[in-house]
Amino acid sequence: MKTDIKKKSDTVIAQTYNRIPIVIEKGNQCTLWDTEGRSYTDFVAGIAVCNLGHSHPEIAKALSRQAEILLHVSNLYYTLPQVELASWLVNNSFADRVFFCNSGAEANEAAIKLARKYFAERDDENRYKIISMEKSFHGRTMAALSATGQDKIKKGFDPVLHGFEFVPFNDIKSLEKKISSSTCAVMLEPLQGEGGVRCPDPGYFEAVKNICNKFGALLIFDEVQTGMGRTGKLFAYEHFGIEPDIMTLAKALGNGLPIGAMLAREDIAQAFGYGTHASTFGGTPIITSASLKVVQTIENEKIVQRCKETGEYFRQKLLWLKDRHEIIEDVRGLGLLLGMKIRAAGGPVVVACMKKGFLINCIQDNILRFIPPLIIKKEEIDALVTCLDEIFPTL
Numbered sequence: 001m002k003t004d005i006k007k008k009s010d011t012v013i014a015q016t017y018n019r020i021p022i023v024i025e026k027g028n029q030c031t032l033w034d035t036e037g038r039s040y041t042d043f044v045a046g047i048a049v050c051n052l053g054h055s056h057p058e059i060a061k062a063l064s065r066q067a068e069i070l071l072h073v074s075n076l077y078y079t080l081p082q083v084e085l086a087s088w089l090v091n092n093s094f095a096d097r098v099f100f101c102n103s104g105a106e107a108n109e110a111a112i113k114l115a116r117k118y119f120a121e122r123d124d125e126n127r128y129k130i131i132s133m134e135k136s137f138h139g140r141t142m143a144a145l146s147a148t149g150q151d152k153i154k155k156g157f158d159p160v161l162h163g164f165e166f167v168p169f170n171d172i173k174s175l176e177k178k179i180s181s182s183t184c185a186v187m188l189e190p191l192q193g194e195g196g197v198r199c200p201d202p203g204y205f206e207a208v209k210n211i212c213n214k215f216g217a218l219l220i221f222d223e224v225q226t227g228m229g230r231t232g233k234l235f236a237y238e239h240f241g242i243e244p245d246i247m248t249l250a251k252a253l254g255n256g257l258p259i260g261a262m263l264a265r266e267d268i269a270q271a272f273g274y275g276t277h278a279s280t281f282g283g284t285p286i287i288t289s290a291s292l293k294v295v296q297t298i299e300n301e302k303i304v305q306r307c308k309e310t311g312e313y314f315r316q317k318l319l320w321l322k323d324r325h326e327i328i329e330d331v332r333g334l335g336l337l338l339g340m341k342i343r344a345a346g347g348p349v350v351v352a353c354m355k356k357g358f359l360i361n362c363i364q365d366n367i368l369r370f371i372p373p374l375i376i377k378k379e380e381i382d383a384l385v386t387c388l389d390e391i392f393p394t395l
């Protein structure tokens with residue numbers, strides 16, 4: 001059965017993903033089961049998406065309840081779950097308004113459009129350039145791709161959009177050199193996820209914010225991966241004592257349901273007037289009712305605090321491994337967004353872990369990334385650490 005599904009998939013699905021050869025059928029909390037009945041502890045969480053784990057009963061209930069009364073009516077009308085979700089986000093962040101869409105890339109498209117529109121409204125059309133970071137990742141649609149600082153992701157898709165410039169992450173001098181009166185925004189991830197779990201140096205974001213203020217440019221934080229508690233704060237910007245002007249969210253906002261959001265301060269959000277931007281499915285009742293349950297659960301079950309504690313425990317365990325294995329070069333990250341750089345290809349480690357019942361992820365060839373549901377238990381972390389401790393000497 002497994003080989004049938006794999007074979008069929010390999011003939012009918014676009015070959016954009018090189019998949020791990022297991023067919024996953026169901027999940028509960030931090031455990032997934034494949035069609036052969038084997039179980040796996042999930043340290044990927046659908047790429048930092050299922051922060052509350054799989055098959056959360058409250059989310060399932062919210063979904064089925066809403067499914068029975070109303071799926072969708074479009075944004076031509078008001079609907080309650082959308083307003084409640086937006087209110088929660090506004091009450092819990094720097095932002096005053098929310099634009100809902102369906103993915104991270106789409107949220108970033110909205111952020112880029114809003115930044116340009118903001119200055120166009122002020123008759124400052126020459127201010128259209130966006131500075132983003134080398135090794136950044138902002139998504140695969142054309143503007144998000146243009147903002148992404150990785151050549152391998154842009155290769156073959158030229159011409160990408162005009163007006164995007166790049167500087168190295170953590171390099172204030174280069175930013176100072178590049179920024180000008182034609183810069184409308186500086187766009188960054190608070191911690192580069194796809195780029196290799198790369199953290200900001202102390203004081204970096206404060207300096208970035210100062211430079212933005214000096215030149216009148218907006219600061220856009222792409223919190224698609226870092227948002228919703230992943231780093232041990234609800235939003236990662238809270239670590240750095242500054243606030244962005246615009247923030248994008250997606251991944252964990254729906255715990256697996258497709259939703260993206262672009263949040264902004266009132267004076268900036270004003271630039272999106274009637275008819276300037278839209279999304280058919282954005283904020284539709286079926287998705288926002290589930291997402292509302294997600295954010296309420298994060299709050300009620302103190303998920304952010306839990307992530308902070310578990311993340312610190314996990315990090316200590318990874319550092320313990322580093323002391324024992326020469327092959328480990330670096331351990332880094334925040335909360336439960338952790339990376340381990342190794343002096344070998346990461347692919348074989350992913351496969352070896354999978355065979356022992358653990359799903360982990362490898363990025364940039366040699367960086368193992370650990371992004372489990374935020375409800376992961378210490379015993380589950382201990383079991384993975386034992387597994388890695390056994391695997392490393394065999395590489």
Ligand SMILES: *Cc1c(COP(=O)(O)O)cnc(C)c1O
Pocket residue numbers: 102103104105106108137138139140189193194222223224225226250251
């Ligand atoms: C995943 C990710 C995106 C893209 O999100 P999609 O929902 O896949 O479009 C954008 N930015 C960051 C930081 C991400 O991690």
